[in-house]
Amino acid sequence: MRVGIIGGGAAGLAAGYELTRRGHFAEVFEAAPFLGGQASTFPVGGGQLERxxxxxxxxxxxxxxxxxxxxxxxxxxxxxSKVGLFYGGRIWDFATPLDLLRFTPLPLTQRIRLGLRTFLLQKTRNWRKFEDVTAAEWTRRHMGEAAYRVIWEPMLRGKFGDYYDQVSMAWLWGKIYLRVSSRKRMEKERLGYPMCSFGTVFDVCGERIAEQGGRVHVGAxxxxxxxxxxxxxGLEVSLDGGEAQTYEYDAIIATTPSYVFTRLAPELPDDYRARLESARYLSAVLMILVLDRPLSSKYWLNVADRSLPFVGIIEHTNMIDRNLYGGRHIVYLTNYPDRSSELYRKEPADLLEEFIPHLQSINPDFSRDWIVEYHHHRVDGAQPIIGVGYGAQIPDHRTPVQHLYLANTTQIYxxxxGTNYSVRMGRQVARMALEDGGAS
Ligand SMILES: Cc1cc2nc3c(=O)[nH]c(=O)nc-3n(C[C@H](O)[C@H](O)[C@H](O)COP(=O)(O)OP(=O)(O)OC[C@H]3O[C@@H](n4cnc5c(N)ncnc54)[C@H](O)[C@@H]3O)c2cc1C
Structure with missing residues (x-):
């Protein structure tokens, strides 16, 4: 079979890899000048760093x-992983049950209740019972008002901004259950990272597709x-901004966000289109500071203090060897705003000026001359908003147009x-296209 694939992120490349591995022809078209999509990288200090x-x-x-x-x-x-929580003007360790017991901003009874409920969630497989209740409602009712205000509300606001009180408990279950499901009992959390970088993994995947007889285009x-x-x-494609050319295929797999797909796709029946249009996304805005010394001792710091203008601080080099980046320390300051928000549209230099005074709350010694360079990235379609009853709204991978398939992040539920689920979905949808085409 000949399959055209729209998008050279995790899903599109995994689909192309699976098809070519099985002896079929796949051609991947990526609009950006690089592969990897949301997990792509750029050069920093001689290494490759994720945007x-x-x-x-x-x-x-x-x-x-x-x-x-x-x-x-x-x-x-x-x-x-070294996980912390910034609350009440200080950094709290927040990686183990013992850390929770030591977290005095919550009364002891609330800490115990929170710990027990979290443990029970980690053991609950039946997520369907959480589909029709918001995470805000559920955590308030079962973990207490104080735990909601101090832990869950800032966390939900951090990820979903103004939509924080609409997010389904099924989403929060997924975060809590999967994070520990395959960890051995009482073992400390470990996180994985390909030292060659995620971008290199996807570049190598692109090379493998070509070796297996397929084609991969960037700037397409x-x-x-x-x-x-x-x-x-088939597909109409503009290579490097040139005249559109036509390519013919037996099947097409699209991995773009739903709002892009509705623009590219031919006439779709109203009910399928309505499902696509009901998908809402937040963007990610990343300010990356390259420092000459560390900001904190944590890899992952949730910021549960709304007076700070960012919701998370990820100090990459507190987990990954900084020698990969010329010995520099790398800190991401992150937010998930709406595209219409002021924060999304702010000029990078202005955003940096807004952030700098708050870094002294994290480390009182911080000074702007620690900053060697900074980078700013916006990622659109970064986070689908998972509301109550979300499962019933997900569009099928098989679209109503024959031999046209959709595999995007709104279908992960x-x-x-995450990259894992896009890879899984890309490979699954590739097999689906083969099956429908009578191939294997
Ligand atoms: C800030 C941030 C942090 C994250 N952290 C993690 C993490 O720690 N671990 C993890 O596993 N995942 C993480 N993720 C999520 C992960 O990166 C994504 O879920 C995954 O990479 C999505 O892959 P995808 O192929 O489904 O979509 P995308 O990566 O969005 O790929 C779609 C591609 O389609 C292309 N495209 C769009 N329109 C066209 C067109 N008309 N023609 C051609 N190409 C087009 C886009 O340019 C894009 O490359 C993070 C995401 C963000 C934003």
Whole structure:
């Protein structure tokens, strides 16, 4: 079979890899000048750094397997995570049950209740019972008002901004359950990172697709999916901004966000289109500071203090060897705003000025001359908003147009989106296209 793939992120490349591995022809078109999509990298201090911080959980077995199959298994390391919570003007350790017991901003009874409930969630497989209740309601009712205000509300606001009180408990279950499901009892959390970088994993995947007889293009924006009589037959693509050219295929797999897909796709029936249009996303805005010394001792710091203008601080080099980046210390300051928000549109230099005074709350010694350089990235379509009853709204991978498939992050549920699930979905949808085409 000949399959055209729109998007050279985790899902598109995994689909192309799976198809070519099985002896079929796949051609991947990526609009950006690089592969990897949301998990792409750029050069910093002689190394490759993700535009948005990235790591793997032990439950991310599909991604770990792909890394292995690409011959990069030796590069994947599992490192102890150092997690903290910034609350009440100080950093609290927040990695183990003992840390929770020592977290005095919550009364002892609330700490015990929170710990027990979290433990029970980690043991609960039946996530369906959480589908129709918001995380805000559930955590308030079962973990207490104080735990909600101090822990969960800041966490939900951090990830979903103004939509924080609409998020389904099924989403929060996924975060809590999967994070520990494959960890051995009482073992400290370890996070995975390919030392060659996520960007390199996806570049190597692109090379493997070519070695297996496929083709991968960057700077190749798909303008239109061609269909006739309800059957997808090809793509109209502009390479390097040039005139659009037509390519013919037996099947098409689109991995773009839903709002891009509705623009590219031919006439879609109203009910399917309505599902696509009901998908809402937040963007990610990342300010990356390259420092000459560390900001804190934590890798992952949740900021549960709304007076600070960022919701998370990920100090990459508190987990990954800084010698990969010329000895520099790398800190991501992160937010998930709406595209219409002021924060999203702010000029990078202005945003940096806004952030700098608050870094002294994290480390009183911080001074702006620690900053060697900074980088700013916006990632659109970064986080689908998972509301109550979300499962019933997910569009099928098989679209109503024959031989046209959709595999994007809105279809990942109840798990939270991640490279692991995009890889799994990309490979699954590739097999689906083969099956429908009578191939294997
Ligand atoms: C800040 C941040 C932190 C994250 N942290 C983690 C983490 O720690 N661990 C983890 O596993 N995951 C993490 N993720 C999530 C992970 O990166 C994504 O879920 C995953 O990479 C999505 O892959 P995808 O292929 O489904 O989508 P995308 O990566 O969005 O790929 C879609 C591709 O389609 C391309 N495209 C769009 N329109 C067109 C067109 N018309 N023609 C051609 N190409 C087009 C886009 O340029 C893009 O490259 C993070 C994401 C963000 C934003």
């Amino acid at each position: 948005g911080y990235h790591h793997l959980f032990v439950s991310d077995t599909d991604m770990a397997q792909l890394i292995e199959e690409l011959g990069l298994g030796d590069s994947l390391e599992w490192l102890e 924006a798909v303008r239109r999916i061609i269909a006739s009589d309800g059957v997808a037959t 109840p798990e939270d989106r």
